[in-house]
Amino acid sequence: MSNWIIAHLWLIPALPLVASLLILSLPGAQRTAAAFLAIAGQIAALIFSVSAFVPTLATPGYRSFHNFTWLTFGEQALRLGFVLDPLTAVMLVMITLVSLCIFIFSVGYMAADENFSRFFAYLSFFSAAMLGVVIANSLLLLFICWELVGLASYLLIGFWIHKTSAAAAAKKAFITTRIGDIGFFLGLLWLYQSSGTLLFYDGGNGSLESAGLTSLGASATFIALLIFCGAVGKSGQFPLHVWLPDAMEGPTPVSALIHAATMVAAGVFLVARVYPLFSLGAVNGVTTSLTVVVWIGVVTALISALIALAQADIKRILAYSTVSQLGLMMVSLGVGGVAAGILHLLAHGFFKALLFLGSGSVIHGCHEEQDIRQMGGLRGVMPITFLTYAIGMMALSGVPLFFSGAWTKEEILHATSLWSVSHLPHYLMMAGVVLTALYMTRQMIYVFFGNRRTASAHAHESSAVMTGPLLVLAFCTIALSVVLTPAWPWLHEYLSGETASVEFAHLIQPILFVSLVLVAAGIGLGVLLYRGVSRGDPMEERLPALFRFLENRMWLDELYDWTILALGRFAAGLSDALDRYFWDGLVRLFGGLGQLFGSLTKGFDEKGINAGVNDATGVARGLGRIMSGWQSGQIQRYLGAIALGMLTLLLFYAWLT
Amino acid sequence: MTITLQLFLLVSAALFCIGLLAALSRRHAIFILIGIEMMLAAAGLNFIAFWRFGPQPAPATGVMVTIFAIAIAAAEAAVGLALVIAVYRHYRTINVDQIDQLKG
Numbered sequence: 001m002s003n004w005i006i007a008h009l010w011l012i013p014a015l016p017l018v019a020s021l022l023i024l025s026l027p028g029a030q031r032t033a034a035a036f037l038a039i040a041g042q043i044a045a046l047i048f049s050v051s052a053f054v055p056t057l058a059t060p061g062y063r064s065f066h067n068f069t070w071l072t073f074g075e076q077a078l079r080l081g082f083v084l085d086p087l088t089a090v091m092l093v094m095i096t097l098v099s100l101c102i103f104i105f106s107v108g109y110m111a112a113d114e115n116f117s118r119f120f121a122y123l124s125f126f127s128a129a130m131l132g133v134v135i136a137n138s139l140l141l142l143f144i145c146w147e148l149v150g151l152a153s154y155l156l157i158g159f160w161i162h163k164t165s166a167a168a169a170a171k172k173a174f175i176t177t178r179i180g181d182i183g184f185f186l187g188l189l190w191l192y193q194s195s196g197t198l199l200f201y202d203g204g205n206g207s208l209e210s211a212g213l214t215s216l217g218a219s220a221t222f223i224a225l226l227i228f229c230g231a232v233g234k235s236g237q238f239p240l241h242v243w244l245p246d247a248m249e250g251p252t253p254v255s256a257l258i259h260a261a262t263m264v265a266a267g268v269f270l271v272a273r274v275y276p277l278f279s280l281g282a283v284n285g286v287t288t289s290l291t292v293v294v295w296i297g298v299v300t301a302l303i304s305a306l307i308a309l310a311q312a313d314i315k316r317i318l319a320y321s322t323v324s325q326l327g328l329m330m331v332s333l334g335v336g337g338v339a340a341g342i343l344h345l346l347a348h349g350f351f352k353a354l355l356f357l358g359s360g361s362v363i364h365g366c367h368e369e370q371d372i373r374q375m376g377g378l379r380g381v382m383p384i385t386f387l388t389y390a391i392g393m394m395a396l397s398g399v400p401l402f403f404s405g406a407w408t409k410e411e412i413l414h415a416t417s418l419w420s421v422s423h424l425p426h427y428l429m430m431a432g433v434v435l436t437a438l439y440m441t442r443q444m445i446y447v448f449f450g451n452r453r454t455a456s457a458h459a460h461e462s463s464a465v466m467t468g469p470l471l472v473l474a475f476c477t478i479a480l481s482v483v484l485t486p487a488w489p490w491l492h493e494y495l496s497g498e499t500a501s502v503e504f505a506h507l508i509q510p511i512l513f514v515s516l517v518l519v520a521a522g523i524g525l526g527v528l529l530y531r532g533v534s535r536g537d538p539m540e541e542r543l544p545a546l547f548r549f550l551e552n553r554m555w556l557d558e559l560y561d562w563t564i565l566a567l568g569r570f571a572a573g574l575s576d577a578l579d580r581y582f583w584d585g586l587v588r589l590f591g592g593l594g595q596l597f598g599s600l601t602k603g604f605d606e607k608g609i610n611a612g613v614n615d616a617t618g619v620a621r622g623l624g625r626i627m628s629g630w631q632s633g634q635i636q637r638y639l640g641a642i643a644l645g646m647l648t649l650l651l652f653y654a655w656l657t
Numbered sequence: 658m659t660i661t662l663q664l665f666l667l668v669s670a671a672l673f674c675i676g677l678l679a680a681l682s683r684r685h686a687i688f689i690l691i692g693i694e695m696m697l698a699a700a701g702l703n704f705i706a707f708w709r710f711g712p713q714p715a716p717a718t719g720v721m722v723t724i725f726a727i728a729i730a731a732a733e734a735a736v737g738l739a740l741v742i743a744v745y746r747h748y749r750t751i752n753v754d755q756i757d758q759l760k761g
Contacts, residue, residue: 633757636689640681 005052006064009082012048012092013131013145016041020124023117034117035107038124042100045131049092056089065137065201079199083137087272087342091134094346095262097476098353099127101469105357106253108465109364113251119159123257126152130262134269139188139198139207139227142270146184146230149266150177153258157250169249176243180233187226191277194219200273208276220280224289227274228296235267235326238300242557244323248315252360255315256353259322268329268345272338284420285336291421294334298425301327305435309442310550313370314359317443321396322352324432328412331425337415344408347480351395351405354473358389361466362447365459372443375459377452382461386448388470393444395477397437398519404480409433410515430518437522438529445530665706673699686741686751690734697730 019041023034056062067081103123110119129152132145151174158170192198195207195215206212216223231237236244236259247259258264271278271293278289301324308320325348332341363370365382379386395403398410413433416426452459461467549555672695679692701723708719745751 631760633760635753635756635759636681638759643677643681 005048005055006066006082006084008048009052009066009084009135012045012052012096012135013128015044015048015128016124016131017128020121020128023121023124026117031116034120035103038120039100039103039107041124042096042103042127045127046093046096046100049089049096052084053089053093056084056086062086063201065199067137067199067202078140079138079197079202080141081137081199081202082135083201084135087269088134090342090346091265091269092131094349095127095130095134098262098349098473099123099130099257101473102253102257102353102357105256105360105466105469106251108463109253109360110251115159119156119251122152122155122159123253126156126258126263130266133266137200137206139191139200139274142273143184143188146234146266146270147181149263150174150181150234153177153247153263156254156258157247159250159254163249166249169243169246173243173247176240177233180229180231180240183226183229184231184233187223187229190219190223190226191216194223208274213276213280216277216280220277221287221289224274224277224280224287225292227277228271228289228293231267231270231330232296233267234270235264235330236300236323237267237296237327237330238303239556241300241304241323242553242560245311245316245319245553248313248319252315252356252363255319256356256360259319259356262349264322264326265345265349268326268333268341271330271333272342275333275338278333279336286419286421290334290336292334294331294419294421294425297327297330297332297334298428299327300324301331301432302428302435305432305439307550307553308439309435310547312373312551314362314372314375314443314447315356315370317372317439318352318355318359321355321436321439322348324436325352325396328409328429328432331429332412332415335415335419335425337412340408340411340415344405344412347395347404347408347477350473350480351392351403351477354388354392354470354477355396357466357470357473358385358392361385361462361470362389362459364462364466367458372446374453375447376450377448378459379448381452381459384461384467384470388467388474389448390444391474391477393440395481397440397523398433398515399523400516400519404477406515406519407481413515430514433515433518434522434525437519438526441523441526442530445526662706662710665702665710669699669702669706672696672702684752684754686744686753687738689753690737690741693737694730694734697726697733701726 016038019037023037026033063083063085065081065083067079069077070080071078103120106119106123110116113119126149129145129148133142133149136142136145154170154174157173158167160166188198191207194217195212197205197207197212199206200208202209204211207216213220233240244259244264248255250258278293279285279287281287282290304320304323304327308317308324311317311320325344329341329344329348332338332344361382362375362378362385365378365385366375369375391403395405398406400406400410413426413429416429417423419425552558676692676695676697676699679695680689681692683689683692704719704723704726708715708717711719741751744756748756750756
């Protein structure tokens, strides 16, 4: 069984892909068939994922791969492959499970949409691409699937193509991530040039195995940083995070699928996958590339947590929270807590999908209103949504014991405290925890507590097809908290492949109490500030300038507009002018010369050659006209001519004699 | 007044000219045919005249040629009339001014 699943690992992405193609080839809009195919493909992928997950549990440090030759050119053979290791296995299960919940939720959420089947085709395609990223054992295959994920996100963000803002957001997402992908691609080429292979694991010859790594030497830092550029773009890290909040223009299930649970996780996954490149030659667990990862993560986490405080759109708050959490994961990876980062990624995948689907349910119930200031008092009307949303919120804020986010966050904080370079990230991440709790409390109070405002006046609970997935995800969130408790660190060991020492001292570290205090402080501050809030924002009233600054997303978009985009526009204008006046002038000059020569030869042709021919034909024509006049067809004229001829002959004869 | 060859030739020439004039100027196809017959008759008269005033005795060549010519003229008249009838059937007229297809 286990061998079979390794050799057929490609089936996991292939099944949703086939489902997607089948949906696209359905004649007409067959909504039921489309939803059925997509969900069936996802269930099949989930079953295969679980059956791939099971054998990896048995052996610690399990890793098997299946490579094959894709192209042969000259002496070189380009090889691709699939790998199954704990990282792949948990990602597979997480992605397929979360996707399945989101697919089912979409059946209810998109029920009124006229492009229902196209939506499911795209969702399946997206899921296939993401699963491809996870199982790839070759940086090239990973890159191909990575770009397919980008394409799928473009299609899904811009799903409502009639909305100008959605089309612009799709374009922005595609182009912004492409900037990072250029770096990724350069890193890929460099890696191939220095190590001669793009396979990760190849029985000792792969680029992530010791032989391949030693051949890299000093260039590993640059390769790792270039590959990190791709992760920055895809995971919405500063300074390429601007696309992610705008991507909320897509339908809410898309936000949940792409911009919370899976796609943005690809960047973190990528860093974890090529981690040996980052940590090559580490002294005390520190390398240049990892330090860059840490600081980028810190800046991202703090900036986006601050911006989230002042946003009014329910989905935008979640989007910035996602960016912030991804920053946290990057910090964790950078300081050496790979397992903690990936565990947080898993936990985050579940509870963020839960929050996004919950917000979808809220938006659906409030008749497509997304402004939290227009909501309020939904607690009573939407009990299931409220309950599940509260679970997601507490998991995200890090309320301990029963909510998955708490353990992983605490582990990340623990990992940052051990970082030998600086303690600043540790304290900044603590501030991040407070901010997270604060903005989530703010959102909860605005949406679910207080008086019912305009948008929530006629709100209603969503149907079972939408609340069902919410309950499943909420259950997973709580169940994960059991799996993730530090008292039983099997998942941690399973991911890192080493035995963690379970000491009681580790369980009751001061950091646990510190994080407890931090979360309590954040939530308490939130309750204090926003209790009984009606319409205006207390923070806006007290610190208007700061609020304006954060509400406008620190004017980062405007900054890019004035600097990079202005530069782009200037370059475009310059090229345009160059093209219009210089090159066009040259072309016109040569064109004019050609025209001049043409008109000269034309004149010669017309006046010289043609006129001669014309004259000759004119003479012939004139003669012909005269002679044809003679041929009147009248017999008597002919007869007369004969008589005249005879007379002439007679006269001539008479003259001769 | 003695009858001389010149007198015959004059009559014959007059006959030829009358026939030619008729063939050239009349618009009716039958009259053209009659004109042609007159020209043939003038030619026959010349044969007879030259034979009669030639050295005597001589074989009756002139008479023979003329008889032949008259026979041929009869046949030719038959062909001509047939043509006139065919033309009439085709064009519904035998006015030669309107029949001008014999060109090109």
